[in-house]
Amino acid sequence: MTQQNPIALVPRSTPEELVDIYRSALRIRLFEEKVLELRKADEVKGSVHLCIGQEVVPVMAARILRSTDPVLATYRGHGWALAAGVPMLDMFAEILGRATGTNRGRGGSAYLSSAAHRFVGENSIVGAGLPIANGIAMGSRARGGDDVVIVSFGDGATNQGAAHEAFVLATARQLPVVFVCENNEWSEMTAIREVVPVSLAERARAYGMDARTVDGTDPTETAAALLLAVERARSGGGPSFVECQVPRMLGHYNADIEHYRSEDDKRRAADRDPLPRLRQQIMKLEDPRFDLSAVDAEVRDEVETAAREALGHPYPDAATATDHVWDLPSGVTAPPLPREGKSVAFGLAINEAIQRELTERPEALVFGEDVAAPGGVFGVTRNLQRLFGKDRVFDTPIAESSILGGALGASMNGARPIVEIMWMDFMLVALDQLVNQAANVRYLSNGAQVAPMVVRTQQGVTPGSCAQHTQSLEALLFHIPGIKVGMPSNPQDAFAMTRAAVADDDPVVLIEARSMYLDKGIVDYGAPRETVGGARLSREGSDLLVVSWGRMVNDALAAANILEGEGIAAGVLDLRWIAPLDRQMLVNAARAHAGRVIVVQEANLTGGVASDISAILYESGAATRVTRLGAPDTRIPASAVLQAALIPDVASIVRAARELVA
């Protein structure tokens, strides 16, 4: 790795530029001081994390980046937002919870964003922005763009798994990302030296990136390192890590009494304040053209005026609190299954769907563990890399947070990623990127941003598979507003729902059943495109209704056949999508089946989807009797004999039906 002296690369700032840098830094400083004042006056609610002392870094970054380069920050990101060009008035309004704020009052101080100003946003989960930054870079690359993405984070964030995973993927893909670590020596209340025994740049270098440490209060040094990193990224040289050493002049947040910090440490931080130094540097020029008191007055006036104006703005209309969770077209229904077509295996039908999406959408990408050259551990993505090339179909490191964060960022920046998490159980190691990140995009931006990403995974028991490769975990995602969850039960739906998921503008998780990949069914590849949603009454009856989704629908259908022989007419409702749930169809179908319903799931019962279905049926008055069938609340054993003792099957559905109509 070349270690040029970057200082030599940047021309000395002209006096005019120095004044400009001072003005930009002062804007941030006075903005932050005003926010603190408003917090103390209880006009601002909640915690605020200020960047006082750290202003020079975003100011210099903004001078080096193109106006279209995306920027991501943390909860301490007001400076980055202002430097990126987000209007001060909109930021005050946001922090004050007003309807005119950047996020219409939904983001607040710690989670504001402005897509219009390429400010992808703040993030309140430490380290979570880094995988998303990779994705933003992947999205730009997929569109043929040459954006450089800057993501800022603290010293503490470098200890996060998400940060590690981001470095791993960024270097594997040589992504145009500049990782800017603002090392203020504290992660909340713990000194970084207490928990990291090496230099942060040294550690970053080990990932295979250029990494350097600069004085983040010195405009020239900071600019030099950032310039080198941005130019390297722009010219295809991959990611860099820039550690900017900055003082934390205040507490971690507004109410931090800093009982854990020595007076000496606080004094040293105060002595490193970049603003007096900048002032002195300019004053030394003794140039009468540069009247800093005029600059001070001008900036103070801007801040006071913006704050005053924002205070007069209205609060959001409470009736809008449920808007923009997701896009739910009304009246979506499931088409009947085709009677004619090819007999196709479940896994192959998904493969065909992805092929068609990759063909029709140049912005579609496929990535994940073993999905490209090997074609997936279950062969679902076989041949895709051969057909669509290594830029669009690629293998990733075993790093689920970076896969999901990458998909999220890419989807926010113009791509349509279709990623695979090999096993549903593995989703758990990266759930932050789905639940705290992807699910919030539409809502927190008040509909200004969307995250059209598709995550495919598979779950369920198969004989011999261990407790960490068998869980049925759909209820975890079902619980999360903002994420759509589909569970196809047959090859036609596997094909059509995969395509519907890719076309959808919200994050969609498709949970396949590993045990079904080779199961065949009739598929009509020419059937009209579907949109996400809609349950299907797969079989009509009159005595009772069996409601299920995914693999269990097939057991329900087999049970209905047996019951027919006994004179019991059981209908079967295949929910297909558990989120959004087709409540109307569910309620109507229950009513049409004498209000007697069995809900079948492979998952254990407590806190499961069946419990909610049962509640909906009772609350709506559509059902008089509901029986839930699911695994008892145990862990899942490997032995086929023990598994069979736990999971509902055709026989247990038949038994439950007999009892229900007796």
Ligand SMILES: Cc1ncc(C[n+]2csc(CCOP(=O)(O)OP(=O)(O)O)c2C)c(N)n1
């Ligand atoms: C995943 C996660 N863990 C813990 C926290 C609580 N927390 C918020 S900020 C912070 C310190 C982060 O320190 P650093 O990355 O150095 O950033 P700084 O606050 O100094 O800017 C912690 C522990 C969090 N928000 N997210």
Ligand SMILES: [Mg+2]
């Ligand atoms: Mg810190």
